[in-house]
Amino acid sequence: MCGIVAATASREVSEILMEGLRRLEYRGYDSAGIALISHNAALQMHRRPGKVKELEYALKQTPITGFIGIAHTRWATHGEPSELNAHPHISGGRVAVVHNGIIENHGKLRDELIEKGYKFDSDTDTEVIVHLLHFNLETNEKSLPEALRSVVQRLEGAFALAAIDIAHPNQIVASRRDSPLVIGVGIGEYFIASDQLALRQVTDRFIYLEENDTVLVTPDFLEVRNRDDVVVQRKVSQITSAPEENMLGSYSHFMQKEIYEQPQALRSTLNQTSDPENPSLFGTDTEKTFDKVKAIQVVACGTSYHAGLVARYWLEELAGIPCQVEIASEFRYRKRVSQPGTLLITVSQSGETADTLAALRGISPGEFLATLAISNVENSTLVRESDLAFMTKAGAEVGVASTKAFTTQLASFLSITLALGRRNGIPEDKEKEISSALDALPDAVSSILKMDYQIRHLSAQFTRRNNMLFLGRGVYYPVAMEGALKLKEISYIHAEAYAAGELKHGPLALVDEDMPVVAIAPGDQLLEKLRSNLEEVRARGGQLSVFADPHSGLEPSSDLSILMMPNCVEYIKPIVYTVALQLLAYYVALNKGTDVDKPRNLAKSVTVE
Ligand code: G6P
Numbered sequence: 001m002c003g004i005v006a007a008t009a010s011r012e013v014s015e016i017l018m019e020g021l022r023r024l025e026y027r028g029y030d031s032a033g034i035a036l037i038s039h040n041a042a043l044q045m046h047r048r049p050g051k052v053k054e055l056e057y058a059l060k061q062t063p064i065t066g067f068i069g070i071a072h073t074r075w076a077t078h079g080e081p082s083e084l085n086a087h088p089h090i091s092g093g094r095v096a097v098v099h100n101g102i103i104e105n106h107g108k109l110r111d112e113l114i115e116k117g118y119k120f121d122s123d124t125d126t127e128v129i130v131h132l133l134h135f136n137l138e139t140n141e142k143s144l145p146e147a148l149r150s151v152v153q154r155l156e157g158a159f160a161l162a163a164i165d166i167a168h169p170n171q172i173v174a175s176r177r178d179s180p181l182v183i184g185v186g187i188g189e190y191f192i193a194s195d196q197l198a199l200r201q202v203t204d205r206f207i208y209l210e211e212n213d214t215v216l217v218t219p220d221f222l223e224v225r226n227r228d229d230v231v232v233q234r235k236v237s238q239i240t241s242a243p244e245e246n247m248l249g250s251y252s253h254f255m256q257k258e259i260y261e262q263p264q265a266l267r268s269t270l271n272q273t274s275d276p277e278n279p280s281l282f283g284t285d286t287e288k289t290f291d292k293v294k295a296i297q298v299v300a301c302g303t304s305y306h307a308g309l310v311a312r313y314w315l316e317e318l319a320g321i322p323c324q325v326e327i328a329s330e331f332r333y334r335k336r337v338s339q340p341g342t343l344l345i346t347v348s349q350s351g352e353t354a355d356t357l358a359a360l361r362g363i364s365p366g367e368f369l370a371t372l373a374i375s376n377v378e379n380s381t382l383v384r385e386s387d388l389a390f391m392t393k394a395g396a397e398v399g400v401a402s403t404k405a406f407t408t409q410l411a412s413f414l415s416i417t418l419a420l421g422r423r424n425g426i427p428e429d430k431e432k433e434i435s436s437a438l439d440a441l442p443d444a445v446s447s448i449l450k451m452d453y454q455i456r457h458l459s460a461q462f463t464r465r466n467n468m469l470f471l472g473r474g475v476y477y478p479v480a481m482e483g484a485l486k487l488k489e490i491s492y493i494h495a496e497a498y499a500a501g502e503l504k505h506g507p508l509a510l511v512d513e514d515m516p517v518v519a520i521a522p523g524d525q526l527l528e529k530l531r532s533n534l535e536e537v538r539a540r541g542g543q544l545s546v547f548a549d550p551h552s553g554l555e556p557s558s559d560l561s562i563l564m565m566p567n568c569v570e571y572i573k574p575i576v577y578t579v580a581l582q583l584l585a586y587y588v589a590l591n592k593g594t595d596v597d598k599p600r601n602l603a604k605s606v607t608v609e
Helices: 014-027 052-061 106-115 127-138 144-154 254-260 262-273 284-292 302-317 354-361 381-385 404-423 428-449 452-462 476-491 500-505 527-539 570-592
Strands: 003-008 031-037 043-049 068-074 089-091 095-103 157-165 172-177 182-185 190-193 205-208 214-218 221-225 295-300 323-327 342-348 370-375 388-391 467-472 494-499 517-521 544-548 560-564
Touching: 003 014, 003 095, 003 157, 003 172, 014 031, 014 052, 014 068, 014 190, 031 052, 031 095, 043 052, 068 095, 068 157, 089 127, 095 127, 106 127, 127 144, 127 157, 144 157, 144 172, 144 214, 144 221, 172 190, 182 221, 190 214, 254 262, 254 570, 262 404, 262 428, 284 370, 284 388, 284 404, 295 302, 295 354, 302 323, 302 342, 302 404, 302 476, 342 354, 354 381, 370 381, 370 404, 388 404, 404 428, 404 570, 428 570, 452 560, 452 570, 467 476, 467 500, 467 527, 476 494, 476 517, 476 570, 494 500, 500 527, 517 527, 517 570, 527 544, 544 570
Parallel strands: 295 323, 295 342, 342 370, 370 388, 467 494, 467 517, 517 544, 544 560
Antiparallel strands: 003 068, 003 190, 031 043, 031 068, 089 095, 095 157, 157 172, 172 214, 182 190, 182 205, 214 221
């Protein structure tokens, strides 16, 4: 994880770098740092533990200036979050490096460098990079790009890195392998960052680097070399969409804003399916592939994995297509057998999650019919490396806990289910019913948002709890999993989800007056079975809160709180109920006073294994 940003220009760059860091904070926020080469070619640096605002404060106290610099926001892997472990790392008082990724052979390189007389100030794997770079510059008298290329040949693992050297005061060198890196092209200036989002305030033209590319930029020069050290031209892509609105407006948190943006995000996502101008979606390639699909394998992490679990119910029940869903970090290391005609669907909000990407890259030729990425970020590595893509149109998601990305992933899966169902003999009336349910989805989500006050009221009873259980049956089991994940991510309350039928096989032993249980009770055919499970909880003194359908027939009592959900068509209920659980987690976290948008130890985009 971690975010890096760099700039070389004919103007002051410190504020450009700081704005870049603010926009990259979703990638990690346990320390931050910035290094600039001043106008008299001196290296100046600030590093601070904590969030980017701590670094901002340091800069206000002691401003530093320069036309060239690098900056970093960290998510610790090697070494605790501290000033010494914060990037940039410096060697010989002349070279500075920022790095995102993990250097797997850092131990061996460290021993080698210590033997050469280098002293290590930090516990990070990154420090070997800066000392190696320094060694190549000083001892082998290489140019800065040559020195970087020698360094990256020695590195095992994942990296996106950028370096500056006071002996070459207008040059930045950079390289990537298994971690994202883009070049922002300005007029007489170049920028480098982990994500284009960091640079949208300064440019709309980007170059997406390929694996093992190395780059040299000065304000008016760019050279990219590929893994064979050959100079290559990489395409400059112009982003036509307006820069993402990155402001909170009247909301208190990005998570709250993003929960409220869901009706619009769903509308935008669903509108594309009816846009004949959108070839990437259900264009010829997709149509041809879909004609041959016999089975589906979904691979993803975190919330995106939960989207796959929900989709499995739809794909099997409505489209009659067998579907397996697996966590990417398991899938990638397992010997697998897939049936002929299996479509691999990877799901990732960011399109950069290391395990999901590795899973895609690790498939054998002919193992799958084709690969399709469901992602929220155009030009993300996952999208670029997949055969087909379905873009969720959620807009930038800043809150670490995913909300609108999840519901738009579900809407995308329902659209895909319909497209496959049509080929597999879904009855026409059912198809019409699902289509009109999708049309009604944004309004159904709006009606949950109107329940904000009631959900906030309900949240009060969970604020002082240490543990919670979430129960669901059928398609609502993964919805319960997502509800539990949201709660633990942002409120730090230990929460587990169970398929309600599994209660008696273990978790019932945990149920007493100190273990609140949240259940999802839509009025489907499993309602009667769920009601028996709820009685089992009540009989053990458990406090129940149920998100219930108006037809569930459940009545509130002293041990049973009911949140009556608006009536809506069955197919979209998993999406609608999820929004209520998102609001519940949000308000519990708010009551507890945790950092809702940047929960401890987490990051939004996990680009390390
Ligand atoms: C991190 C985030 C989660 C997200 C998961 C997968 O853990 O904190 O919110 O669901 O990564 O991310 P992706 O970008 O692949 O959907």
